[in-house]
Amino acid sequence: MAVSVLGRAMQRGDLSPGNRVIEYTGGSTGTALAFVSAVLGLKFTAVLSDAFSASKRRAMEAFEARKVIMGISVPN
Structure with missing residues (x-):
């Protein structure tokens, strides 16, 4: 999916190397998406929950992804 969407x-010219996804x-x-972005010369930012698995965070970091971690608030 990532190869198809980004490729x-x-x-189409909607993305160029150096652009951010x-x-x-x-x-x-x-x-x-982090992997394919790195291969295509794109920058990648993942917005994710603080419950996201640490191993998947590390995998994205390996591809130089920027991460924005959102905390989950649960009402009392």
Whole structure:
């Protein structure tokens, strides 16, 4: 999915190397987007919950993704 979405956006001229992709993610899609962004020369920012798995955060960090972590508030 990440290859198709980002590759087609670049073919259309909607994205160019150096542009930033931002995605709210809660699973493996963020890691895939971080990887494909790195390969295509794009910058990637993942917006994710503080409940997101540490191993997936580390995987995104390996591809130089920027992360914005949102805390989850639960009403009393």
